[in-house]
Amino acid sequence: MIREVEVMVIGGGPAGLCAAQAAASAGAHVLLCERDGVPGGQLVKQTHKFFGSERQYAGDRGIFIGQRLVQEVRENPNIELLTDATVLGMYEDGVVTVLKDDRHLKFRPKKTIVSTGAAEKFLSFPNNDLPGIYGAGAVQTLMNVGGVKPADRVVMVGAGNIGLIVSYQMLQAGVDVVSVVEAAPNIGGFLVHAAKLRRAGVPIRTGWTVKEAYGEGKLEGVILCQLDEKWQQIPGTELDVPCDTLCLAVGLTPLAELCWQAGCHMEFIRELSGHVPVTDENLMTSVEGIYAAGDVSGIEEASSAMVEGRLAGYAVAVSLGYDTENSQKEVDAARKELSELRSGPMGGKIRAGLAKVAEKRGEAVC
């Protein structure tokens, strides 16, 4: 049996939660599918205070922002929330299939918003498959969701915001953070986060990388080495660092498989960290009725993911004829908010990426 639904939102991270809430508050009926048992996406493990603007709750801890969004969604009678529900496929005839409690469910939504977020990138070096080499998100999940000490001695790779924040969170969990290594000559993340680590005595080595890992059955240590200005390893600089965990915080890449499956026009855009669906100013992909919001359409941050979700949700409401005048106002307001969020120097990369998306769409960039 195929169940007809009005709006389907795939993924219950900040983008999906806001998208569902927006479309539903305009009057649409929304089915929100989240593959995890608990909605919230990346927010469920963010114990630090967020950066961003006030409207997106900056200054509050990520987990609390997530809990608030989930609460709003649960209280909205127009939203049906399915957890432990993984969307498996999006077919040409508009059918979307979902795995829930070992059952294969079929839906036919009028509109779909894909907000599946991102996956962590990997790094290549000898023995990079040893148990104990974990993504930064995995370490965060183990310690902040599972309450399990993720490591005794850890080396962190990457001094962007994620690497710095997760290193600090590990200190809070009682882990010995031996070193942070960063291939680039400079620290990529905010200096407030770096300063917290430095005060705790954690060295941040810029211009360094992992040459190789070693261990029998599991990680026992890594060999670090220095890089020259052409990013080549400098012989003789090797440093043997015993550790039981190596944490990789080398970036995220959009989790856009469903968009590929649905036949959306996809492009590789370096500034957005991978292949992304080409979307229009309403965040609709090249396939009529399929929208993309949040990290899936370009790696950015939670604040913009929330606003993109709201934009897509209200755009869907407009297209379905719900409270059109007000919904359109909300769409316009969200667009304005996004351009404000992206206006600073930190927004340079994302602006360049979005300009390329606009180009691919065959429109003039203004």
Add this chain to the structure above:
Amino acid sequence: MRIEQHPILQFDRGEKVTFTFNGQPVEGYTSETIAAALHAAGIRELGHSQQLHRPRGLFCAIGNCSSCFMTVDGEPNVRVCVTKLRDGMVVEEQEGKGVVHS
């Protein structure tokens, strides 16, 4: 090891349960995933790669990467990083692709 004291978080671990890992009894809590309970017990090696038999552990812990496949209660290819623990679960290293029983 589990985190007993945290400056920001409190953990509601649920009930204490016992399961087996390759026949050996291991304790964990119902709020945990199988992978988290194994990790807390110091077990990081969850399986071996199919061709070169290299040791495998978890990588993403959110069900994205398939690095943590194990056989649970006879069912192969279970992502233990997103599967919650239950009392008496039989968790085993998986041989090859695993056999799906119908």
